[in-house]
Amino acid sequence: MALEEASAELYSQHAVGMAKQLFDLAIEGFEHLKEEAAVDAWAVETRCAYGTCLVEFGRYLPVQESAKEGVEVFQGVVDDFAKKARGERGRGKSASEVEAIMSEQSSELDEAVELARALVGLGKAKLVVVQLQRKAAQEQEPEDEDEEEGRVRLKITKEEKKLYNEALEAVEKGLAILNSRNAECGASAFVRESILVAKELHSYGTLLDQPNHRDHALEIFSRAIAQLAAAHVADPKSLDNDNFVQRLWGACLYNRARSMAEGEGEQNTNEAKTLLQQAIDRLSAARKLADSTSVSSELLATAPATESTIELELLSTFSHLARYHAAWPILHLTIDSGRGRGRSTECFRYRCRAIETCIGIRS
Numbered sequence: 121m122a123l124e125e126a127s128a129e130l131y132s133q134h135a136v137g138m139a140k141q142l143f144d145l146a147i148e149g150f151e152h153l154k155e156e157a158a159v160d161a162w163a164v165e166t167r168c169a170y171g172t173c174l175v176e177f178g179r180y181l182p183v184q185e186s187a188k189e190g191v192e193v194f195q196g197v198v199d200d201f202a203k204k205a206r207g208e209r210g211r212g213k214s215a216s217e218v219e220a221i222m223s224e225q226s227s228e229l230d231e232a233v234e235l236a237r238a239l240v241g242l243g244k245a246k247l248v249v250v251q252l253q254r255k256a257a258q259e260q261e262p263e264d265e266d267e268e269e270g271r272v273r274l275k276i277t278k279e280e281k282k283l284y285n286e287a288l289e290a291v292e293k294g295l296a297i298l299n300s301r302n303a304e305c306g307a308s309a310f311v312r313e314s315i316l317v318a319k320e321l322h323s324y325g326t327l328l329d330q331p332n333h334r335d336h337a338l339e340i341f342s343r344a345i346a347q348l349a350a351a352h353v354a355d356p357k358s359l360d361n362d363n364f365v366q367r368l369w370g371a372c373l374y375n376r377a378r379s380m381a382e383g384e385g386e387q388n389t390n391e392a393k394t395l396l397q398q399a400i401d402r403l404s405a406a407r408k409l410a411d412s413t414s415v416s417s418e419l420l421a422t423a424p425a426t427e428s429t430i431e432l433e434l435l436s437t438f439s440h441l442a443r444y445h446a447a448w449p450i451l452h453l454t455i456d457s458g459r460g461r462g463r464s465t466e467c468f469r470y471r472c473r474a475i476e477t478c479i480g481i482r483s
Contacts (some may be wrong), residue, residue, distance in 0.1 A: 132245075140180070150169065150172075153314040158200070159197070159200050159201055159204055159234065164197055164237065165234070168237050168238055171245060172190065174187065174193060176190075179252065180249065184249060186250050187252055189250045190248075191245045196236075198290075201238070214321060232297050232298075233298070234262075236295070236309075238294070239293050240298075242290040243288065243289070243291030246290070247284070247320040248289065249321065250280060254328075257273060257274055261273075270330075276332075277329075280463060291317050297352070305480040314351035318345075318369075321347065322368060324340060325340040328340070329412065334379050334383065337375070337379045338379045338380065341373075341379065345369070348368065357426060366402050366406035371399075372405060373396075376395050377396040436468045
């Protein structure tokens, strides 16, 4: 309820609206329900829900401390699985050996899904913390700051990269467990979590808007695209008919194309053109599915709100608007392979910006 209310509130209402009261009630309720150190199915589900509530409350306010508390809750669940593995079969074992025992033991005790849920939740929580830290840095701009000082202030720190890498490590471990157990628990858990991970990666990637962020942004959008592709392999029919997934996929492709276009050389330009065409295909599909019921609405029913960002809304109408505006011929020139004469990277960038201007997207 808190997530639904938060998605309907204006940003100015945050911290004073109904959503905050609902978050407060939920957190208070979880405090009474959670069982520390318990790893049975009900306890893990409750503790993970509590962690999610703290993370989403931190995103909503926004307050980093609450999101970090959520990280601690998820980390506690993962640590308790490890303690159980050490206590029963892992005395004197290395960390990697204990991890292997955790996975094997979870399979025997049918706890794999609970362990995977905690691992993926831990990874997503850390991605939210990274986003909050990056937004905080962007908002701390002094009035007399010059361009060079801004680049230094907004550079990607070792701590940020470390947290991001830790998030990926946890996500990969959790999704690997879910993917390996698709035959037993169905593909929906893996598909659902893969979509949510891609959503968090996209949200983080769009915050990296400085020239020296390019390589990191490319890597992030590549991972998001790969995660959506993996989900699609698990359930192609559903995701081909899912409006939200097609929009998210198209947005990731588009943003990777933008980042790619910032590089020099014909190879970057050609790859960017290919990505842009793929983005248009996905967004065109999303447009056709605009009035359909999103399959992911069921998969994501108990997940953090997946309402469209302004960017996704604009991108979802990309192809539709372009057909009726001057951007359409420019669009085809942009993705054209260059028949007749070569087109420079600078020309490609210019046309990308021309398209964005026509549909209201600011570079």
